[in-house]
Amino acid sequence: RKEVEQDPGPFNVPEGATVAFNCTYSNSASQSFFWYRQDCRKEPKLLMSVYSSGNEDGRFTAQLNRASQYISLLIRDSKLSDSATYLCVVFIGGTALIFGKGTTLSVSS
Amino acid sequence: GAVVSQHPSWVICKSGTSVKIECRSLDFQATTMFWYRQFPKQSLMLMATSNEGSKATYEQGVEKDKFLINHASLTLSTLTVTSAHPEDSSFYICSARGVNEQFFGPGTRLTVL
Numbered sequence: 471r472k473e474v475e476q477d478p479g480p481f482n483v484p485e486g487a488t489v490a491f492n493c494t495y496s497n498s499a500s501q502s503f504f505w506y507r508q509d510c511r512k513e514p515k516l517l518m519s520v521y522s523s524g525n526e527d528g529r530f531t532a533q534l535n536r537a538s539q540y541i542s543l544l545i546r547d548s549k550l551s552d553s554a555t556y557l558c559v560v561f562i563g564g565t566a567l568i569f570g571k572g573t574t575l576s577v578s579s
Numbered sequence: 580g581a582v583v584s585q586h587p588s589w590v591i592c593k594s595g596t597s598v599k600i601e602c603r604s605l606d607f608q609a610t611t612m613f614w615y616r617q618f619p620k621q622s623l624m625l626m627a628t629s630n631e632g633s634k635a636t637y638e639q640g641v642e643k644d645k646f647l648i649n650h651a652s653l654t655l656s657t658l659t660v661t662s663a664h665p666e667d668s669s670f671y672i673c674s675a676r677g678v679n680e681q682f683f684g685p686g687t688r689l690t691v692l
Contacts, residue, residue: 474622511686512686513685513686514623514683516680557622557623565625565628566615566625566628566674566681567674567681569615569623569624571621571622
C-alpha cells in the first residue's frame with residue numbers, strides 16, 4: 471500500500487465550478503499535512519497546510535480527518551489559472567516530505 | 580520566502596558520462612537537504628537525504644555509488660549522476676528545510692541520450 475494515495479484524476483471542469491480532491495495516508499504517525507501545487511515542468515509549491523480544524527484560504531479549503539487518515543482540498547469558483555497538478559503531502563517527522571502521485575486539474579472556459 | 584536554486588536547469592548528455600547538479604539555499608542555512616526524482620506523471624520520489632558534513636542517507640533502491648551526494652557547506656549540496664544511462668533521464672529536484680517550511684529548487688531536467 472502506498473503511503474499517500476490520491477484521486478486518480480484528471481479532473482476537467484468549467485470555470486466557476488467547485489471541485490474536491492481526496493487523499494488518504496497510511497502512516498498513523500504522520501505529523502503534518504500539506505497540499506502542494508505543481509505546474510508542468512516546474513517544482514512543487516506550497517499551496518496550504520492542512521489542520522484538523524480545517525484551513526481556508528480564499529477559494530481553497532483543506533480538511534484533515536486523523537481518525538480516517540483522510541485529507542481533502544476543495545476549490546470553489548475555479549479559475550483557468552487553477553489548472554495544475556495538486557499534490558497531497560505528508561510529513562512523518564525526522565524525514566523528508568512524502569508526496570502523493572498528484573491529481574491533475576484542468577479548468578476550461 | 581526562502582529561495583533554493585539549482586544549476587543547471589536542464590542538461591542533455593551522452594550515455595556513460597557523469598552529470599553534476601548543484602543545489603543552493605540562497606538566504607538561509609540548511610543542515611539538511613533532500614534530493615527527489617520525478618518521472619513523467621509520477622510523484623516526487625525521495626532519493627536521499629543530504630546532511631552537511633556527513634554521509635547522505637539513501638532510500639531503498641537508490642544506488643549510492645551511482646548517485647553521489649556531497650553536502651560540503653550549509654548552503655550547498657551536489658548530486659552527481661555517474662555513468663548516466665537513458666533510464667536516468669528524469670526531473671531532479673532538491674529541497675531544503677527552513678524553520679517552518681520545506682523549500683524546493685526549480686529542478687533540473689536531465690536527458691541522457
